[in-house]
Amino acid sequence: MDQKTKITISDLNLHIGKQQILKNINLEIPEKKITVILGPSGCGKTTLLKSLNRLTDLYPEMKVTGNIMIDNDDILHTGEDITRLRQKMGLLSQRPYPLPMNIYNNVAFGLRISGRKKKRFLDKRVEHYLKMANLWDEVKDRLKDPASALSIGQxxxxxxxxxxxxxxxxxxxxxxxxxxxxxxxxxxxxxxVELKQQYTIVMVTHVLRQARRIADYVVFMYLGEIIEQGTAEEVFDNPKEEITKQYLKGTFN
Amino acid sequence: MRRLRNIEEKFFRVLMFLSTSIIVIALTLIIVSILYKGLPSLTWEMISQTPKGGFYFGKEGGILNAIIGSLYLALASTILAFLIGLPVALMMNVHLVKHKKLVNAIRFFLDLLWGVPSIVYGAFGFTVMIYFGLKTSLLAGIFTVTLFIIPIMVRGMDEVLKTIPRGLMESALSLGSTSSEISYRIYIRQVISGLITSILLSFGRAIGDAASVLFTTGYTDHIPTALNQPTATLPLAIFFQLSSPIPEVQNRAYASALVLTIIILIISIASRYFSKRYQKNRIKN
Amino acid sequence: MVIGLIVVILLPFILGIGLYLKSTMLLENQSLFKLLFSSDWRPLAGKFGFLTFILSSVWVTVVSLLIAGPICLLTAIHLTQYAKTWVLRLMHPVIDILAGIPSVIFGVWGILIIVPFISDYLGPFLGKQVSGYSILAGSIVLAVMIIPFILNILIEVFKTLPDELREASLSLGATKWQTIKLVLVRKAFPGIISAFGLGVSRAFGETIAVLMVVGNVTTIPKGIFQPGYPLPALIANNYGEMLSIPMYDSALMLAALVLFIVVMLFNLGSRFAISQLEEKE
Known part of the structure; x- marks a missing residue:
């Protein structure tokens, strides 16, 4: 590949008790592209994603070994504050979990806890990012409403x-x-697709068509292992492994 | 900023640790203090004899009347509550399982009843007793305590039955057995340990409660031989002896408290054993 | 089956109506308002003012919740968010056993430990001459009794919070403690209030343990070191004379009815809040 690599994962293993959830993951995630991690449910996609911002720390029963380099810092063995590190990554989960506060404070939360509390600054930022997420027009008149009052898409x-x-x-x-x-x-x-101009995006999905629509780079996982990875064209048009072919054909299991 | 929030977290973690410790210390203190005061006065005579003349002035005798009385009362009420409660719990989880709203309403009522203080049951039992012209008796006590533990029993069993997956019931239904056969066979075998836990919990409540029997059972030095006789109970034996000014009698109160505590601890350990078994055998859903 | 079910559903009403019928005799004679807000308690003269007892109950309940509430909240957070496996393994039986200990044993413990502690250490330390049998003693004993009850509900409340909510907050750069303080406690807030409400209803009706350490003096308490005389203690202490003084039984049944209604209201409110919470999930 000719572009820069943002995240380099090498020899990543993750165990819960005796069960191995991730097996020898080696992966390079390109900068400012959409990398899609594909695979049937239970293959360890979500766990892989969570180890990227060390949410795995939450579960003491998980044992993680290996290296994850982000911007030349090995985040699994970093001296840097984990909260800083997590702020380098925005997380979007399967279902939206708005924080139990109003719309405005949901957006301002991350800024406030890192000490930026000036109202004028926050106002600007909240507006900016709500616009960026195409939500501003729908909520600008009710920023003080609880976030739970919004529709699930909102x-x-x-x-x-x-x-x-x-x-x-x-x-x-x-x-x-x-x-x-x-x-x-x-x-x-x-x-x-718009955001990849500025951000490196890693998305987990099991919706094949969605992956085809937006992926630049595809990783196919099965039972905790990476079976195949490459550009979208490579994986979708010329899969090398038999399991990948089956999965792409939808004849899987 | 960062240091400040670390200090704050540390401070609260210390507080959390202290709070947790307080709870452990409180329990330890309770058990140790009862042991310390109760053991020296706990003799074989205490638990094998009924009060003799002058017992309440520190002379011979024991609290066998109260021990037996409490066992009678608790056993009878637990059995009664079980006989009334099991069908209700089964009905909620088998026959009415499709009427979710109704079942939830019943649960709500049971939870409300669970919250009613035992002294209110006692007062109510007393009014009923007077209304029917009864005297304080084992029967009146059983009636009151049964009412008092029914919600505990039913909700306990309900929580156990609730965990059985619908699929199990449906598969049993498709094998051709009728609805009530299922309810009495498969269910019970599956959750027997869970049910025993609820029964033991109810029994513990029944034997330990004083306020509900204060009005209704009366108190006597004899072991009751019929339902219409008054009966002594352990909690009241402790309560009455402790209000005596004579040190020997007070010491016996501590010994009686130790007896009750040991009974309760045995029930606790047994129900722990059964609830563990229940959790192990429980079908994962 | 059906009979059992009907009994269960009707029982709360039967309880209420039964007590009401018994107390009508007194209510026909004196206005409810006067009964509840007068502190003139002279049964022999036919004066039944409940104010002293109601205020004592309020004192004991409020102080016990002030003690038990923070302890339960902190412990619940500790056990659900921080505690190692061995702590949980220790605490589960501790909570269960504490919950199973009979009221009268708590009373004995109060007399053995709490009352002397107040009269010999805490009182003198604060420069007070006190007997130890006081609102404070009742509240401490009561607090320990309702701790397992409130704590179990709180643990359930915190357990039902979705992991993803924690993850969302952490991924925004919050520390664990910030997440707990700003997100989890806030999300659990209705549950916490309900747990406290149920604790209040439990505390308000508790009889024997409180009765044994609270002093039972018929004067309006003005501080936590003074003795009190809560409603349940009043009922329990006087059942003996109940039938020998006219109207006395009716008055005590009215006290039980008041107790019943207050407890029901707190229970209803809290359970309702919890059920609303569950439906939202």
Whole structure:
């Protein structure tokens, strides 16, 4: 590949007790592209995504070994503050989980906790990122409403705005459209294509057509292993492995 | 900024640790203090004899009347509550399972009943007793305590039955057995340990409660031989002896408290054992 | 089956109506308002003012919640967010056993430990001459009794919070503590209030343990070191004379009815809040 690599994962293994969830993951994720991690459910996609911003720390039963280099810093063994590190990455989960506060504070949350509390600054940022997530026009008159009052599609865009507001370089998305209606899904997909100008996007999905629509780079995982990886054309048009072919044909299992 | 928030977290973690410790310390203190005061006065005579003349002035005798009385009362009410409660719990989870709203309403009522203080049950039992012209008796006590533990029993069993996946029931139905056969066979075998836990919990409540029997059972030095006789109970034996000014009698109160505590601890351990078994055998859903 | 079910559904009403019927005798004679807001308690003269007892109950309940509430909240957070496996393995039986200990044992413990502690250490330390049998003693004993009850509900409340909410907050750069303080506690807030409400209803009706340590003096308490005389203690202490003084039984049944209604209201409110919470999920 000719472009720059943003994230380099080498020899990543993850165990829960005796069970191995991730096996020898070696992966390079290109900068400012959409990398899609594909695979049947239970293959470890989500766990891989969560180890990228060390949410795996939350579960003491998970044992992680190997290296994950982001901008030349090995985040698994970093001396840097984990909260800083997590702010480099915005996370979008399967279902939107708005924080229990109003719309404005949801977006301002990440800024506030890192100490930026000036109202004028926050106002500007909130507006900016809500616009970026295409939500501003719908909520500008009711910023003080609880976030839970929004529709689920709006909530997911709010979560996007919230994640963008901490100014990350990377967006991690875990099946971000699986709970959404087709129109909201399309809006998110379009947004992602737009956002890759500025951000490195890693998205987990099991919706094949979605992957075909937006992926630049594809990683296919099965039972905790990476079976195949390459550019979208390579993987979709000329898969090398038998399992990948089956999965792409939809004859899997 | 960063240091400040670290200090704040540390401070609260210390507080959390202290709070957790307080709870452990409180329990330890309770058990140790009861042991410390109760053991020296706990003799074989205490638990094998009924009160003799002058018992309440520190002379011979024991609290066998209260121990037996409490066991009678708790056993009878637990059995009654079980006989009334099991069908209700089964009905909620088998026959009415499709009427979710109704079942939830019943649960709501049971939870409300669970919250009613035992002294209110006691007062109510007393009014009923007077209304029917009854005297304080084992029967009146059983009636009151049964009412008091029914919600505990039913909700406990309901929580156990609730965890059985619908699929299990449906597969049993498709094998051709009728609805009530299922309810009495497969269900019970599956969750027997869970049910025993609820029964033990109810029994513990029944044997330990004082306020509900204060009005209704009366108190006597004899072991009751019929339902219409008054009966002594352990909690009241402790309560009455402790209000005596004579040190020997007070010491016996501590020994009686130790007896009750040991009974409760045995029930606790047994129900822990069964609830573990229940959780192990439980079908994962 | 059906009979059992009907009994269960009707029981709360039967309880209420039964007590009401018994207390009508008194209510026909004196106005409810006067009964509830007068502190003139002279049964022999036919004066039944409940104010002293109601205020004592309020004192004991509020102080016990002030003690138990923070302890439960902090412990619940500790156990659900921080604690290692061995702590959980220790705490589960501790909470269960504490929940199973009979009221009268708590009373004995109160007399053995709490009352002397107040009269011999805490009182003198604060420069007060006190007997120890006081609102404070009742509240401490009561607090320990309702701790397992509130704590179990709180643990459930915190357990039902979705992991993704924690993850969302952490991924925005919040520390664990910030996440707990700003997100989890806030999300759990209705559940926390309900747990406290149920704790109040439990505390308000508790009888024997409180009765044993609270002093039972018929004067309006003016501080936590003074003795009190809560409603349940009043009922329990006087059942003996109940039938020998005219109207006395009616008055005590009215006290039970008041108790029943207050407890029901707190229960209803809290359960309702919890059920609303569950439906939203």
């Amino acid at each position: 909530q997911q865009r709010l979560c996007l705005a919230r994640g963008l507001a901490v100014d990350p370089d990377i967006i991690l998305a875990d099946e971000p459209t699986s709970a959404l209606d087709p129109i909201s899904s399309e809006a998110i997909e379009k947004k992602f």
